[in-house]
Amino acid sequence: MGSEQEYIDIFDRHRELIDEPCAKLLNDERAKAIIRFKATGFPGIKEENWLHTNIAKRFSADYGMNLGRVEVKAGTHDIFTCDVPNLRTHQAYIINDTFHPGNNGKPLPEGVILGSLNDVAENHPALLAPYYNSLAGKGDSTVQFNTAFVQDGVLLYIPKNIEVEETVQIVALLQANVEMMSIRRLLIILEENSKASLLLCDHSSLQQQSLSTQVTEIFIGRGASLDLYELEETAGNNTRVGSLFVRQDADSRFNHCNITLTNGFTRNSVEVSLEGKGAETRINGLAIGDKEQHIDNRTLVDHKVPHCTSNELYKYILDEQSTGVFAGKMLIRPDAQQTVSEQTNRNLCLTSCAHMYAQPQLEIYADDVKCSHGSTVGQLDESALFYMQQRGIPAEEARHLLMYAFAGEVIDSIGIDALRDRLHMLVEKRFRGELNHCKGCTLCK
Amino acid sequence: MKKDNILKRLANKAYEFGFVSKIKTEIIESGLSEKTVRLISEKKNEPEWLLEFRLQAYRHWLTLKMPSWAHLNIPPINYQAISYYADPLKKNKENKNKEIDPELMKTFEKLGIPLEERLALSGTAVDAVMDSVSVKTTFKEELKEKGIIFCSMSEAIQEYPDLVRKYLGSVVNYRDNFFAALNTAVFSDGSFVYIPKGVRCPMELSTYFRINAANTGQFERTLIVADDDSYVSYLEGCTAPMRDENQLHAAIVEIVVHDNAEVKYSTVQNWYPGDAEGKGGVYNFVTKRGDCRGRNSKLSWTQVETGSAITWKYPSCILRGDNSQGEFYSVALTNNYQQADTGTKMIHLGKNTRSTIISKGISAGKSQNSYRGLVRVSKNADGARNYSQCDSLLLGDKCGAHTFPYMDIHNNSAVIEHEATTSKISEDQLFYCNQRGIGTEEAIGLIVNGYAKEVLNKLPMEFAIEAQKLLSVSLEGAVG
Numbered sequence: 001m002g003s004e005q006e007y008i009d010i011f012d013r014h015r016e017l018i019d020e021p022c023a024k025l026l027n028d029e030r031a032k033a034i035i036r037f038k039a040t041g042f043p044g045i046k047e048e049n050w051l052h053t054n055i056a057k058r059f060s061a062d063y064g065m066n067l068g069r070v071e072v073k074a075g076t077h078d079i080f081t082c083d084v085p086n087l088r089t090h091q092a093y094i095i096n097d098t099f100h101p102g103n104n105g106k107p108l109p110e111g112v113i114l115g116s117l118n119d120v121a122e123n124h125p126a127l128l129a130p131y132y133n134s135l136a137g138k139g140d141s142t143v144q145f146n147t148a149f150v151q152d153g154v155l156l157y158i159p160k161n162i163e164v165e166e167t168v169q170i171v172a173l174l175q176a177n178v179e180m181m182s183i184r185r186l187l188i189i190l191e192e193n194s195k196a197s198l199l200l201c202d203h204s205s206l207q208q209q210s211l212s213t214q215v216t217e218i219f220i221g222r223g224a225s226l227d228l229y230e231l232e233e234t235a236g237n238n239t240r241v242g243s244l245f246v247r248q249d250a251d252s253r254f255n256h257c258n259i260t261l262t263n264g265f266t267r268n269s270v271e272v273s274l275e276g277k278g279a280e281t282r283i284n285g286l287a288i289g290d291k292e293q294h295i296d297n298r299t300l301v302d303h304k305v306p307h308c309t310s311n312e313l314y315k316y317i318l319d320e321q322s323t324g325v326f327a328g329k330m331l332i333r334p335d336a337q338q339t340v341s342e343q344t345n346r347n348l349c350l351t352s353c354a355h356m357y358a359q360p361q362l363e364i365y366a367d368d369v370k371c372s373h374g375s376t377v378g379q380l381d382e383s384a385l386f387y388m389q390q391r392g393i394p395a396e397e398a399r400h401l402l403m404y405a406f407a408g409e410v411i412d413s414i415g416i417d418a419l420r421d422r423l424h425m426l427v428e429k430r431f432r433g434e435l436n437h438c439k440g441c442t443l444c445k
Numbered sequence: 446m447k448k449d450n451i452l453k454r455l456a457n458k459a460y461e462f463g464f465v466s467k468i469k470t471e472i473i474e475s476g477l478s479e480k481t482v483r484l485i486s487e488k489k490n491e492p493e494w495l496l497e498f499r500l501q502a503y504r505h506w507l508t509l510k511m512p513s514w515a516h517l518n519i520p521p522i523n524y525q526a527i528s529y530y531a532d533p534l535k536k537n538k539e540n541k542n543k544e545i546d547p548e549l550m551k552t553f554e555k556l557g558i559p560l561e562e563r564l565a566l567s568g569t570a571v572d573a574v575m576d577s578v579s580v581k582t583t584f585k586e587e588l589k590e591k592g593i594i595f596c597s598m599s600e601a602i603q604e605y606p607d608l609v610r611k612y613l614g615s616v617v618n619y620r621d622n623f624f625a626a627l628n629t630a631v632f633s634d635g636s637f638v639y640i641p642k643g644v645r646c647p648m649e650l651s652t653y654f655r656i657n658a659a660n661t662g663q664f665e666r667t668l669i670v671a672d673d674d675s676y677v678s679y680l681e682g683c684t685a686p687m688r689d690e691n692q693l694h695a696a697i698v699e700i701v702v703h704d705n706a707e708v709k710y711s712t713v714q715n716w717y718p719g720d721a722e723g724k725g726g727v728y729n730f731v732t733k734r735g736d737c738r739g740r741n742s743k744l745s746w747t748q749v750e751t752g753s754a755i756t757w758k759y760p761s762c763i764l765r766g767d768n769s770q771g772e773f774y775s776v777a778l779t780n781n782y783q784q785a786d787t788g789t790k791m792i793h794l795g796k797n798t799r800s801t802i803i804s805k806g807i808s809a810g811k812s813q814n815s816y817r818g819l820v821r822v823s824k825n826a827d828g829a830r831n832y833s834q835c836d837s838l839l840l841g842d843k844c845g846a847h848t849f850p851y852m853d854i855h856n857n858s859a860v861i862e863h864e865a866t867t868s869k870i871s872e873d874q875l876f877y878c879n880q881r882g883i884g885t886e887e888a889i890g891l892i893v894n895g896y897a898k899e900v901l902n903k904l905p906m907e908f909a910i911e912a913q914k915l916l917s918v919s920l921e922g923a924v925g
Contacts, residue, residue, distance in 0.1 A: 048514060337842070349857040352824065358852040360863065363516075367839035367869040377854045377861040 003060035004041035008034075011148060014067050021069050022151050023121035029133040033147035040141045052325045052357045053267050053296045055142060058239045061209050063181035066096060069151065087418035089169035089199065090114060096174060097182045098152050109162050117153035117187055127157070131189055135217045135245035135273070142267075143243050146183055146215045153185030156198065160221075163195040167416060174204035174212065174238070186216040190224040190252075197227035197416060204234040211239040218246045218254075222276060225253040227415050230268075231423075232260045236291060239265040250276025257414055259423065260287040260295050261430055270299040274308040274336075285314040286410040288430055289322030289354070296325035303336040312343040315410050317403055318354035327359040330373070334365040343373035348380065348406060400431050460717055463687030466552040468533045468575075470658045475528040479503060482630050485530050489599050489633075492606060502619035502629035509623045515757055515786040516815040516847055520691075522728070527693060529631040531658040533575050552655065572597060572636045572652045574665055582636075584648065593677075594639040595650055598666055601637035608639060612670050616699040616736045616763070624695040624730045628664050632697065635665035640675040640706070649678050649905055654694075656685040656716075656727065662693035669699070671706035673739065678709040680908055683752070685717040689725045691754060692717075696731045704739030704766070709747070711904050712760075713912050716752035718919075723782025723811075726754025733760035737769035737795075745772040746789065747903045749912040751919040754783060759817065761790035764798035764826075771800040774900040776912075778919050779812030779844070788818035788849075793829040793859070802833035805897050807916075808844035815847040822859040829856060835865040838896055840889070890917040 011018070011034055019027045042056035043049065091102025092114050099116035108114060121128050136143050154170055174182055190196060204210055220226050232240065240263060248254055260266055272281050287295040301310045316324040330341045347356045360373040380402045388398035407427050414420040473484060482503045486496040511522070552575070572582040572595065588595050594605060601609050619629035636652045656663050671677055685692060694716060702708050710733075719726025729752075735744040746760040756779075762771030773789040791800035800820065808814040814837065822829045837846035848865045870892050878888035894901070894913055901909050 334842070347854075349854060349859070352855075352857045354857060356852070356854040358850075358854075358863075360848075360850060360865075362837075362848040362865060362867060363845070364837070364839070364847060364867050365845040367842045367844070369839075370868060372864070372866040373848070374862075374864040375850070375852060376863070377852060377859060379857055379860075 002042075002056055004037070004056070007059070007145070008038055010065070017067050018149065018151065021118070023118055023125065025121040025125050025128055025132055026118060026150065029137070030148050032137070033144040037141055037144040037148050042145075043141055049140065049298065049327070052323070053294070055241065055267060058211060058265055061211070062179060063209070063211055064176065064178045065149070065181050065183070067151070069098070071098075087167060087416065087422075089167045090164070091169045091171065092154055094154060094170065094172045094184050096176065096180065097150070097184045099154055102169075106166060109164060111159040111162060112164060113155060113157040114168060115155055117155045117185055118151065120155045120157075128155070128187065131217065131219055132187060133217070135247055135271075136215050136243065139215070139243055139245070142213060142241050143215055146185065146213045146243070149183045150185045150215070151183070153187065156186075156188045156196075158190045158194040158196055160191040161193045167197045167199050167419070169199045169201065171201045171203065172212065172214070174206050174210050176206060176210075177208070179208040180206060180210045182210070182212040184212065184214050186214065188216065188218045188226070190220050190226055192221040193223040194221065195225045198229070199419065200228070200230045202230070202232045202234055202240065204238045206235065206237065209237045211241070213241045214243070216242070216244045218244070220246065220248045220252040220254055222249045223251045224249075227255045228257070229414060229416070229419060230256075230258045232263050232266060234263050236264045236293070238263060240267065242266075242268045244268070244270045246270070246272040246281075248272065248274050248276060248279040248281060251278040252276065252280070254281045255413070255415065256283045257410065258285040258297070259410070260289075261426060263293055263295065265294045267296040268298070270297075271302070272300070272310070273302045273304060274310070275304050277305050277307045279308045281308075281310045282413065283312050284410050284413045286407055287314075287316045287324060288407070288427070289316070289324060290319035291322065292320075293322040295322070299328040301330050301341065303330070303332045303339045303341065306335060306337045306339070308336065308339055310341045313410060313413070314345045315407065316347040316356060317350070317407065318348065318356060319350045321351075321353040323355045323357075325357045327361065328373070329361040329363060330371060332364040332366050332369055332371060336366050337368040339366065339369040339371065341369070341371045345373075345375040346406070347377045348403070349377060350379070400428070403431055404428055460687055462684035462715065463717060465686040466657050468552070468657065470531050470533045472528045472531040472658055472661060475660060476525045477527070477529060477631065481529055485631055485633060488530065488532075489602070491602060494610065495602060498614065499630050502626050505620055506623070506626035506630055509626060511623055516813065516817075516849070517755055517757060517784050517786050519728070519755060522693060526660070527662045528658075528660055529662060529664065530633055531661040533657065552657070573655070574634055574636070574652060575655045575657055588646075591644055591647065592641040593644060593646055594637065596637055598632075598635040598637050598668065605637070605639070608670070609637065609668070612668055612699065612701055614699075616701060616734050617697050617732050622732060625697060625732045628666060628695050628697045628732070632664045632666040635667045635696070637667075638669040638677060638679065640671045640677045642672045643674045645675065646677040649680055651680040651682070654681070654683040656692055656694065659688060660690070662695065665696045667696070667698040669708060669710070670701045671703060671708045673704040673706060675706045678905060679711070680905060681710070681712045682715070684715050685727050687717050687720070687725065691726055691728055693728045694730070698731070698733040698760075700735035700744060702735060702737045702739060702742040702744050702769075705741045706739060707743040707745075708735065709745045710735070710760070711908055712748040713908055713915065714748065714750045714752050714756070715915060718752045718783050719754040719781065721781050723754070726783070727752065729753035729756045729758065731758040733758060734763065735761070735771075736763045737766050737771065739766045739769070741768045742766050743770040743772075745774070745903070747774045747900065748776070749900070749904070749915065750775065750777040750785060750787060751915050753785075756785040756787050759788050759790055761792070762800065763792045763794065764800065765794045767795040768797045769795055770798070773800075773802045773804070774903045775804045776807070776897040776900045776916070777804070777814055778807040778916060779809065779814045780919055781810040781812060783812040785813070786815040786817055788816045790819040791821070791831060793820075793822045793826040793831070795826060797828040798826060799830045802831070802835070803899055804835040805900055806835070806837040806846055807840065807893060807897070808837065808846045809840040811843045813845040813847070815849060816865075817849040819851040819853070820861055820863070821853040822856045822861065824855045826856050827858045829859040831859070831861045833863040835863075836896070837865070837867040838893065839867065839869045
């Protein structure tokens with residue numbers, strides 16, 4: 001064991017400090033999680049799921065942890081104005097790892113809760129008890145680490161038959177002048193026939209090294225529908241370890257799009273469990289890497305019941321010395337007949353130093369299914385480039401056009417018009433190298 | 446109703462090659478120790494360097510643990526309960542290799558393997574290996590005229606020690622994996638092929654492996670060297686008797702392909718798969734690898750896997766030479782409780798290297814069938830091209846079909862494609878056949894053969910027919 005022992009020591013030494021501000025529900029799960037974490041430690045690179053991502057090394061840096069809940073004074077709307085034009089949202093912030101309410105215009109529909117996870121767990125434990133950590137409890141040791149140390153996060157609760165028309169935007173920001181670890185948690189519950197769209201933005205522009213672990217649990221009830229867009233725009237010294245767990249009931253719909261625009265070292269894991277007939281899931285991803293960016297996306301779609309549909313599309317564009325890892329698994333359990341499942345992974349390597357590791361996987365135990373996957377690694381089409389140059393488009397511009405079109409397929413799956421337009425713009429800027437920082441925020445200036 | 450009858454009738458049909466030959470066989474005591482390794486080496490009258498090589502591997506093996514990453518459920522294997530050497534020739538010690546025990550001859554006749562010169566018309570040179578010993582190699586003299594060496598490994602060690610020493614272990618190092626270390630320590634026999642420069646081997650070379658003795662494992666080692674501008678097509682077949690206990694087969698095949706040479710390696714693997722309840726059967730844990738060392742060299746693997754309780758193998762190509770080519774065509778069929786985790790590795794090292802992977806999996810009964818493949822393009826392998834296609838066909842709702850491809854790409858000029866599909870035989874196809882008077886059983890055989898045709902077409906003629914029959918037989922009882 002390496003760095004894990006240091007974290008275990010910190011935990012044992014400061015147990016009271018960690019427990020004190022937190023609700024019983026969080027502390028009960030914490031007790032179970034630390035036992036699991038102590039047993040395994042951080043995953044090594046010999047483990048199948050971590051072959052190309054050395055996460056233990058990323059945890060070994062000396063990060064500050066805000067266990068004493070020192071309050072960060074932040075006027076959120078002052079530091080963050082990178083909003084999406086023409087998109088009105090209900091906002092909430094996670095500054096480092098503490099919930100801050102946003103500056104909302106229109107009130108949320110009645111019964112909808114958008115608030116601090118810890119506060120709700122304190123005040124309405126019965127509401128959260130059936131959900132909190134029920135999916136993440138089986139997660140790997142980075143998830144157990146999160147459960148053991150987490151003190152706050154965001155809860156979004158949407159009751160039966162309620163549709164939240166405006167997009168809910170949750171912005172995670174890192175603000176500190178030391179090396180910093182942020183441990184955050186999101187719990188999203190959609191009751192029967194409810195509907196919402198959610199935009200999660202991950203921002204950081206710390207000069208120092210930082211690491212954020214984020215565990216998200218999502219429960220989508222019968223007939224409910226959720227669009228979830230995750231956008232990562234962090235800096236080269238940031239490590240992100242994200243785990244997303246989703247449980248879908250019958251006839252529910254989940255549309256996920258994860259876009260990594262700028263980052264340092266990212267690991268995203270998505271696990272979708274289809275537990276009710278007729279559930280439909282769509283998970284898309286786009287990763288654009290250059291310099292020494294490392295982007296690892298791992299997905300698992302678990303078809304447990306018949307008549308479900310899943311569709312997956314991940315695209316990578318790798319420049320300079322960046323590394324991409326994609327491992328997607330479709331698991332069709334014995335009873336999951338009539339499943340339709342499709343997975344596509346396409347990767348562009350632009351330099352000889354860029355590395356791509358792809359593992360699209362199918363594990364199928366039912367016979368009456370239609371499953372397929374495809375994966376390609378290649379470069380831009382020479383003949384297309386030539387065609388455009390022939391017609392007077394400069395080589396560089398032609399390359400951008402092709403790359404833009406390549407990325408467009410993922411962006412077009414976004415259901416919110418304003419966000420889609422904004423992303424088209426961001427991606428184009430990104431290709432032109434104009435997107436080192438977002439220019440709107442004080443943090444980035 | 447009708448379907449049920451067909452099912453019952455066919456489920457009772459037994460494995461054709463499940464008989465045991467009553468041949469007096471010398472079997473050494475079971476158990477594995479340094480003593481065993483020395484004893485095997487001594488029995489084969491091996492030179493000192495080879496014994497040292499074996500001991501090194503054995504000592505390394507002791508430090509290893511059996512790997513568990515495969516998608517297989519392998520009951521623990523007691524390596525001390527296996528006998529590592531069984532010699533059916535011992536009875537005729539005084540006239541070794543001249544007169545073969547008639548029982549032994551009968552066994553191979555029964556298996557349809559032409560060992561007699563009168564069967565010369567079949568035009569295939571055969572090396573027959575029973576248990577730990579090569580029984581007979583045919584056509585040796587004819588091949589020798591052309592400078593081709595085709596003999597058993599033991600013979601090669603005695604007669605061509607320099608060649609063997611140069612190439613043995615150069616493709617599969619004993620440190621490679623658990624079973625490679627085990628095989629290197631205790632390997633008993635196998636075939637050795639050397640094709641000299643510029644020679645095109647005039648006939649198919651073939652090795653037939655047979656496990657006969659109980660409680661033994663077969664650990665053969667095959668080494669094929671194709672020198673510059675040569676060509677050889679090599680076939681391999683295997684069967685074993687029906688027994689309630691599991692038997693271990695852990696072989697190594699090494700192939701070296703030099704400049705402009707081509708090797709075609711075909712396997713029809715039909716080890717005993719166990720009975721319908723999953724009792725017995727052979728564990729087939731094999732390391733097969735070819736090294737395309739030369740420029741413009743080509744190696745093609747074709748395999749039809751229908752037997753074995755558990756199959757765990759990945760015939761691979763190291764594409765070292767510039768413009769070298771690797772191919773892998775596979776049909777893997779699992780029925781009842783069989784398990785297979787098979788596929789290939791294509792390691793692109795040279796420039797402008799190409800590889801093709803076509804894998805067809807068929808699962809029936811309660812079996813699990815996995816494709817696992819690696820395509821790695823190293824930093825300097827400019828212009829690498831790979832195409833992989835893995836299809837799975839599911840017959841029945843209790844079986845599983847899995848695909849685990851790995852792509853590690855370190856060069857931006859590579860073009861890599863992988864696609865996989867999983868489906869079952871559609872009702873429409875069956876109905877169409879039924880309509881035209883083709884019974885359900887026959888229709889399924891027809892559809893499966895059509896599905897596997899792309900691979901079967903790559904097999905040499907005689908093998909293709911055998912493989913086609915085998916597919917239908919192995920599927921019998923799977924309809925439902």
